[in-house]
Amino acid sequence: MSGSGRKSHYRKSVTRQVLDEYPEPRDSVDQVVCVVASRGSNIFEVLHTNGQASLTMLPQRFHKLIWIKRGDFLIVTFGDTEVDNKDAVKSMVLHILYKDQIKHLKRKQLWPSEFYNVDSGWLDRQRPLEPLSNEASHPKDLEARSTDSRSITFTEPSDAFYINSNRRVACKDDEHTNHHEIGD
Numbered sequence: 065m066s067g068s069g070r071k072s073h074y075r076k077s078v079t080r081q082v083l084d085e086y087p088e089p090r091d092s093v094d095q096v097v098c099v100v101a102s103r104g105s106n107i108f109e110v111l112h113t114n115g116q117a118s119l120t121m122l123p124q125r126f127h128k129l130i131w132i133k134r135g136d137f138l139i140v141t142f143g144d145t146e147v148d149n150k151d152a153v154k155s156m157v158l159h160i161l162y163k164d165q166i167k168h169l170k171r172k173q174l175w176p177s178e179f180y181n182v183d184s185g186w187l188d189r190q191r192p193l194e195p196l197s198n199e200a201s202h203p204k205d206l207e208a209r210s211t212d213s214r215s216i217t218f219t220e221p222s223d224a225f226y227i228n229s230n231r232r233v234a235c236k237d238d239e240h241t242n243h244h245e246i247g248d
Contacts, residue, residue, distance in 0.1 A: 075129055082130055086168045087159040089139050094158060096169070096176050099136045107153060108132060110140065113178040120155040130160055137161040137179065 089096055097110035097120070106122040120140050122132065132138070140155035161169070169175040 078125055078129055082126075082160055083162065085159075086165055087139055087161075088169065088172065088174055090141075094139050094141050095155075096161070096179065097138050097140050097155075098179060099132055099134055099138060101134060102132070108138075108157075110138065110155075113176040115178075118154045119152065120157055121153045122157045126157070126160075132157075132160060137166060 095112060097112050099108050100111050100117060101109045103109055103119060106124075106127060108120050108122065109117055110120050111117055120138070122130075138157050138161060139159040141158050142155045159165075166175065170180070
């Protein structure tokens with residue numbers, strides 16, 4: 065292929081740009097946000113510093129190169145027009161922020177005070193665990209439960225060994241070993 069060399073260089077340079085540069089948000093246009101949820105392949109719900117949630121879009125140049133998960137921080141830029149529709153995309157991702165880039169922004173005092181004591185996994189710890197449902201409807205999924213004195217629930221599998229039903233059980237031929245025992 066004639067274009068394969070250019071594409072690999074392009075992918076490499078975009079990846080290097082995301083990982084090695086130290087971006088800074090422009091005062092009036094850009095904002096640091098936190099990813100709350102994914103709404104599709106390139107649409108994300110983000111939380112702004114004022115507590116408002118909106119949708120943002122990942123540009124095509126990042127597709128299949130950079131993955132964004134819940135709790136990640138981004139620098140986004142807003143469009144020129146004001147959109148009143150809640151479900152409309154209001155911003156575009158400029159940069160995905162990693163640990164070193166976040167430390168850089170904190171050192172330069174460009175990090176928003178609302179996110180100052182927050183690490184990348186804070187969103188998962190804020191969400192309460194959901195109770196198991198339909199336990200009786202799935203006999204294979206039944207679990208023995210034990211409770212600690214601090215009311216923490218531990219789950220233990222009911223079977224000591226899991227049997228993989230996708231593989232055949234190897235049958236050992238005992239007749240062969242019996243012939244040797246008789247001859248001795």
